[in-house]
Amino acid sequence: MTLSPEAAIAPIVAERVQQLHLARAERHLFLCADQTKPLCCDKQLSLEVWDYLKARIGELGLGTRVLRTKANCLRVCLAGPILVVYPDRVWYHSVTTSVVERILQEHIIGGQVVHEYVLTAPALP
Numbered sequence: 001m002t003l004s005p006e007a008a009i010a011p012i013v014a015e016r017v018q019q020l021h022l023a024r025a026e027r028h029l030f031l032c033a034d035q036t037k038p039l040c041c042d043k044q045l046s047l048e049v050w051d052y053l054k055a056r057i058g059e060l061g062l063g064t065r066v067l068r069t070k071a072n073c074l075r076v077c078l079a080g081p082i083l084v085v086y087p088d089r090v091w092y093h094s095v096t097t098s099v100v101e102r103i104l105q106e107h108i109i110g111g112q113v114v115h116e117y118v119l120t121a122p123a124l125p
């Protein structure tokens with residue numbers, strides 16, 4: 001008897017899901033960075049912000065609760081770098097490293113949206 005391709009890779013996939021803490025993740029941050037066409041900001045700036053975001057998530061011990069993904073373009077294409085926090089549906093503009101720090105400290109850890117950099121969000125408290 002041979003396993004189907006899906007069954008054969010299932011243990012590998014399950015291990016990867018566990019490694020990434022996908023079941024425990026509470027939020028997912030998407031940052032426009034390393035764009036093919038850097039329209040919203042300077043590409044180098046986006047990469048600096050991306051490196052900072054990755055490092056700080058690790059340093060703050062958020063790696064099991066917060067996922068991060070580098071998006072090629074989030075379609076706003078202005079006033080970047082653009083960052084969106086899901087499932088909160090809060091979109092931020094002009095996300096420099098100092099703004100990332102505030103988003104992590106105030107929004108992700110503290111639960112308070114950083115209003116001055118909000119592009120759009122559901123009804124803010």
Ligand code: FES
Nearest residue numbers: 032040073074077
């Ligand atoms: S290039 Fe950043 S949102 Fe499109």
